[in-house]
Amino acid sequence: MKKVYGSAxxxxxxxxxxxxxxxxxxxxxxxxxxxxxxxxxxxxxxxxTIASNNAGVDGxxxxxxxxxRQVKKMxxxxxxxxxxxxxxxxxxxxxxxxxxxxxxxxxMRAGGAGIPGFYTRTGVGTVIAEGKEHKDFDGxxxxxxxxxxxxxxxxxxxKADPSGNLVFRKTARNFNAPAATCGRVCVAEVEExxxxxxxxxDKIHVPGIYVHxxxxxxxxxxxxxxxxxxxxxx
Amino acid sequence: xxxxxxxxxxxxxxxxxxQELQDGWYVNLGIGIPTLVSNYIPEGIEVTLQSENxxxxxxxxxxxxxxxxxxxxxxxxxxxxxxQTAYFxxxxxxxxxxGGKIAMAILGAMEVAENGDLANWMIPxxxxxxxxxxxxLVAGVGRVVVVMDHTSKHGESKVLRACTLPLTGKGVVNRIxxxxxxxxxxxxxxxxxxxxxxxxxxxxxxxTEATIVx
Numbered sequence: 001m002k003k004v005y006g007s008a009x010x011x012x013x014x015x016x017x018x019x020x021x022x023x024x025x026x027x028x029x030x031x032x033x034x035x036x037x038x039x040x041x042x043x044x045x046x047x048x049t050i051a052s053n054n055a056g057v058d059g060x061x062x063x064x065x066x067x068x069r070q071v072k073k074m075x076x077x078x079x080x081x082x083x084x085x086x087x088x089x090x091x092x093x094x095x096x097x098x099x100x101x102x103x104x105x106x107x108m109r110a111g112g113a114g115i116p117g118f119y120t121r122t123g124v125g126t127v128i129a130e131g132k133e134h135k136d137f138d139g140x141x142x143x144x145x146x147x148x149x150x151x152x153x154x155x156x157x158x159k160a161d162p163s164g165n166l167v168f169r170k171t172a173r174n175f176n177a178p179a180a181t182c183g184r185v186c187v188a189e190v191e192e193x194x195x196x197x198x199x200x201x202d203k204i205h206v207p208g209i210y211v212h213x214x215x216x217x218x219x220x221x222x223x224x225x226x227x228x229x230x231x232x233x234x
Numbered sequence: 235x236x237x238x239x240x241x242x243x244x245x246x247x248x249x250x251x252x253q254e255l256q257d258g259w260y261v262n263l264g265i266g267i268p269t270l271v272s273n274y275i276p277e278g279i280e281v282t283l284q285s286e287n288x289x290x291x292x293x294x295x296x297x298x299x300x301x302x303x304x305x306x307x308x309x310x311x312x313x314x315x316x317x318q319t320a321y322f323x324x325x326x327x328x329x330x331x332x333g334g335k336i337a338m339a340i341l342g343a344m345e346v347a348e349n350g351d352l353a354n355w356m357i358p359x360x361x362x363x364x365x366x367x368x369x370x371l372v373a374g375v376g377r378v379v380v381v382m383d384h385t386s387k388h389g390e391s392k393v394l395r396a397c398t399l400p401l402t403g404k405g406v407v408n409r410i411x412x413x414x415x416x417x418x419x420x421x422x423x424x425x426x427x428x429x430x431x432x433x434x435x436x437x438x439x440x441x442t443e444a445t446i447v448x
Contacts, residue, residue: 102328125404
């Protein structure tokens with residue numbers, strides 16, 4: 001079965017529909033599926049629910065889908081860097097479900113692993129726990145959180161082979177690995193597709209079983225906060 | 235309050251917080267003053283910093299021109315790796331946090347209550363950015379130390395009988411390091427551990443709404 005497609009638009013062909021639920025990888029602007037996001041913008045798919053730790057910035061990342069009003073609801077842990085997001089949220093145009101970051105990651109991991117719910121201490125005694133089942137284990141109170149199964153997951157990796165095995169680089173792995181597993185279909189974009197046999201099978205981060213379609217292309221990889229230190233004077 | 239007692243500045247608070255670190259610990263530092271703690275790690279103490287976006291062994295900021303878009307901390311700042319660095323995904327990252335493998339988190343706070351309740355993510359009616367990983371951290375790590383200003387800009391105590399803001403965690407704080415001193419959460423209230431430079435016990439009590447015991 002051929003997994004490699006010629007472009008993001010081709011890879012998404014037949015997978016997009018209004019009102020669908022998408023899980024996206026990335027943390028801030030690090031490791032975001034920028035090519036697939038642009039292709040979803042071009043496709044004009046509307047009323048999206050998107051589970052993603054962050055919501056991009058104005059004009060980049062998921063921010064481009066907010067600018068075009070294609071997003072109905074975000075499930076995120078932190079959305080502080082996006083003025084258009086805040087405008088739409090405060091005016092009631094956009095729904096927002098805050099999830100603690102670890103709960104969101106585990107919801108994706110669990111959903112992908114066939115686990116419909118899990119108990120966590122995170123959020124007990126806070127607004128996050130309201131309306132959720134509470135249960136005590138060994139004298140500690142936990143709340144029930146649900147696994148996420150998305151219609152589509154979109155992720156970005158560093159390298160892939162044609163079978164869909166993915167390798168990430170440094171902290172760009174973040175939500176991409178759990179997001180890749182929780183979609184009924186997963187489309188991955190990578191910086192380089194290498195020949196079969198050239199990835200060390202012991203160093204695959206996401207096995208190709210989770211990845212259905214694959215594209216490569218140039219990535220901008222924008223830096224959100226450039227922080228540096230001075231070299232010591234010689 | 236009348237005249238504001240200053241006590242420690244940001245760097246002095248960070249230096250004091252660094253004294254909490256023990257050799258061999260894995261530690262998560264929050265954004266703001268807690269980040270400065272890494273500048274004051276005592277000699278002979280080896281700690282490994284966790285960044286919840288998926289890294290153990292966080293190094294300093296890169297030299298100009300060596301920034302890597304694939305290498306950032308949880309505050310989205312460019313950083314570097316160390317010889318002992320390990321990378322992992324977000325689910326694994328919070329598995330080690332929830333699983334109690336991180337010895338301590340040092341975090342900022344908007345309000346702390348005498349029962350250890352912490353509020354540091356949301357002010358109703360104001361811009362809500364989200365809790366990020368703070369709720370997971372306070373629920374999961376071995377010890378929670380908060381570093382904060384003792385009072386608001388208007389001189390109102392932020393160390394309270396009960397938090398007024400939505401909570402990040404209930405009964406989660408072990409120790410408070412403020413500009414005025416160090417307090418521990420103990421049964422019945424807060425216990426004074428240490429006074430900041432130039433701060434009297436009367437100053438600290440006057441700036442604290444919470445019950446002080448012992």
